[in-house]
Amino acid sequence: MYASTDSISLPDVTPELRQQLFSYVLQLADTSLILAHRISEWCGHGPVLEQDLAMANISLDLLGEARSYYQYAAELEGQGRTEDDLAYLRPAVEYRNPLLVEQPNGDFAHTILRQFLYDCFHYHLLVQLQAGPDRHLAAIAEKSVKEAAYHIKWSSEWVIRLGDGTDESRRRLEKAIGSLWRYRGELTTPTTTEQTLQAAGFVPDYAAIQQQIDAHVARVFEEATLPVPQGVFMQKGGKDGRHSEHLGYLLAELQYMQRAYPGMKW
Amino acid sequence: METLEVNLEEQFQTRIDADVRIEPKDWMPDAYRKTLIRQISQHAHSELVGMLPEGNWITRAPSLKRKAILLAKVQDEAGHGLYLYSAAETLGATRDQMLADLHSGKAKYSSIFNYPTLSWADMGTIGWLVDGAAILNQVPLCRTSYGPYARAMVRVCKEESFHQRQGFEIMQTLCEGAPEQKQMAQDALNRWWWPTLMMFGPKDADSPNTEQSMKWRIKRFTNDELRQKFVDMMVPQAEFLGLTVPDPELKWNEAKQGYDFGDVNWQEFWDVVKGNGPCNHERLQARVDAWEDGAWVREAALAHAEKRKQRAGTAAA
Numbered sequence: 001m002y003a004s005t006d007s008i009s010l011p012d013v014t015p016e017l018r019q020q021l022f023s024y025v026l027q028l029a030d031t032s033l034i035l036a037h038r039i040s041e042w043c044g045h046g047p048v049l050e051q052d053l054a055m056a057n058i059s060l061d062l063l064g065e066a067r068s069y070y071q072y073a074a075e076l077e078g079q080g081r082t083e084d085d086l087a088y089l090r091p092a093v094e095y096r097n098p099l100l101v102e103q104p105n106g107d108f109a110h111t112i113l114r115q116f117l118y119d120c121f122h123y124h125l126l127v128q129l130q131a132g133p134d135r136h137l138a139a140i141a142e143k144s145v146k147e148a149a150y151h152i153k154w155s156s157e158w159v160i161r162l163g164d165g166t167d168e169s170r171r172r173l174e175k176a177i178g179s180l181w182r183y184r185g186e187l188t189t190p191t192t193t194e195q196t197l198q199a200a201g202f203v204p205d206y207a208a209i210q211q212q213i214d215a216h217v218a219r220v221f222e223e224a225t226l227p228v229p230q231g232v233f234m235q236k237g238g239k240d241g242r243h244s245e246h247l248g249y250l251l252a253e254l255q256y257m258q259r260a261y262p263g264m265k266w
Numbered sequence: 267m268e269t270l271e272v273n274l275e276e277q278f279q280t281r282i283d284a285d286v287r288i289e290p291k292d293w294m295p296d297a298y299r300k301t302l303i304r305q306i307s308q309h310a311h312s313e314l315v316g317m318l319p320e321g322n323w324i325t326r327a328p329s330l331k332r333k334a335i336l337l338a339k340v341q342d343e344a345g346h347g348l349y350l351y352s353a354a355e356t357l358g359a360t361r362d363q364m365l366a367d368l369h370s371g372k373a374k375y376s377s378i379f380n381y382p383t384l385s386w387a388d389m390g391t392i393g394w395l396v397d398g399a400a401i402l403n404q405v406p407l408c409r410t411s412y413g414p415y416a417r418a419m420v421r422v423c424k425e426e427s428f429h430q431r432q433g434f435e436i437m438q439t440l441c442e443g444a445p446e447q448k449q450m451a452q453d454a455l456n457r458w459w460w461p462t463l464m465m466f467g468p469k470d471a472d473s474p475n476t477e478q479s480m481k482w483r484i485k486r487f488t489n490d491e492l493r494q495k496f497v498d499m500m501v502p503q504a505e506f507l508g509l510t511v512p513d514p515e516l517k518w519n520e521a522k523q524g525y526d527f528g529d530v531n532w533q534e535f536w537d538v539v540k541g542n543g544p545c546n547h548e549r550l551q552a553r554v555d556a557w558e559d560g561a562w563v564r565e566a567a568l569a570h571a572e573k574r575k576q577r578a579g580t581a582a583a
Contacts, residue, residue, distance in 0.1 A: 040324045045556045053344045056337060056340060108560065160570070168562045266439060
């Protein structure tokens with residue numbers, strides 16, 4: 001899977017590669033944080049208490065994962081910035097999350113499908129990253145993959161329930177597929193940074209991950225009695241900082257306190 | 267028949283007096299069962315509604331660490347709701363019925379959640395004061411006469427004391443911070459102090475259920491006893507933080523070794539109880555909306571489970 005399986009200790013990598021790795025870890029961090037933020041918006045408003053609990057749990061997992069990445073990114077950068085500086089004090093154009101995770105919650109079907117599409121990628125990525133040469137990243141992946149395994153199970157089961165539930169749940173899920181499928185491709189379309197890191201062996205090959213994702217999606221959609229959409233045009237840009245209109249509002253809320261009261265301890 | 271009932275009731279009270287726990291299958295007076303269902307479901311509803319005012323600040327928490335702690339705290343509250351509903355179910359209540367009573371306004375929840383959370387300092391104050399008051403109310407319930415309730419409360423109390431510590435820590439950080447932060451903390455205390463004192467319920471003289479509940483050991487202290495305990499506990503903490511308790515009548519009483527304090531605004535208390543607090547409408551509406559908007563999800567889950575069952579049946583046949 002990796003171009004190189006040698007164990008690389010970070011002080012030995014070139015400054016250029018270190019910079020690329022910083023950007024990539026930041027991308028992972030932003031992705032987890034933005035999705036954690038979206039799911040946390042459900043808190044107290046879920047369709048049933050058990051699912052409120054499940055969504056708070058997933059949000060908390062993603063937030064914990066985001067914090068690990070931000071802390072590591074700060075270390076890679078070595079400029080004295082903290083996890084909070086990175087999360088709270090960068091403008092939207094510097095955020096590197098894919099478009100999918102910043103999409104608004106919509107109804108429960110919309111949230112479930114967004115989660116499912118992300119979980120498929122997230123889980124298979126972490127499986128690979130935990131065997132990667134960057135031991136710090138591997139350790140974060142090793143911890144997070146256990147959580148991601150639960151997330152993908154949870155969202156897959158809900159896709160099946162909603163697809164093969166009532167006419168209404170199926171209609172709502174189909175509507176979500178219509179809105180969100182086009183953001184799926186960006187996850188496995190490597191940016192220049194990702195290509196560089198793939199060549200250096202730090203980031204796994206996305207074509208192989210895509211195959212695993214497709215196989216999982218096919219199984220789940222079959223059980224959900226849903227056709228897998230074909231030939232959908234894929235949007236991208238988030239990972240390069242070109243976001244949808246939604247991210248600005250999300251960050252205005254997320255960063256409110258740090259922007260209104262700069263430089264204080266909380 | 268009547269004699270038998272009397273004997274059962276006597277035996278029941280004897281067990282209570284000997285501090286023997288009552289379990290779901292034991293005989294119990296109807297009024298005991300009803301009082302407990304009312305109290306436990308009210309407590310469960312409070313956890314559920316209590317997720318809203320704090321949930322209001324999750325997306326705006328000022329640091330990632332605070333965000334994680336707050337999210338975990340609200341998640342704990344959902345968990346408390348779940349096991350309290352389960353405890354009430356052991357008495358024959360159903361969760362659907364309890365929720366229907368909440369949504370119709372028949373069942374109550376703690377009035378404190380009908381106040382708005384207006385600044386980050388409110389997250390500190392809720393943890394410090396509101397959870398502090400809740401702990402005083404709840405610790406005695408770990409020894410309450412009904413087994414499943416008492417056991418649920420042991421778990422709840424453990425988590426609540428963690429919540430209170432994190433609340434105090436937020437306040438401490440604010441009070442040691444910039445002037446704007448300290449002002450934020452003082453403003454929050456000003457708004458939450460009196461509503462927190464109301465959490466202990468009406469004065470003993472106006473609390474008709476207290477005597478019977480004490481006899482059944484569902485309740486172990488009176489409202490006024492707990493309120494006094496709370497004031498005695500919190501005033502030194504406020505002083506430690508350098509905050510001023512918004513009560514001009516607050517004064518140490520050497521003779522009673524406790525504080526004298528001003529009277530709660532009972533008109534406001536009853537207004538909020540009757541549904542006229544600043545957020546009663548929003549809180550209840552949010553719960554009703556969540557329930558109604560989620561109906562199709564619950565129906566889909568049931569329909570899918572039914573389809574699976576039928577397919578399994580067909581496969582077996």
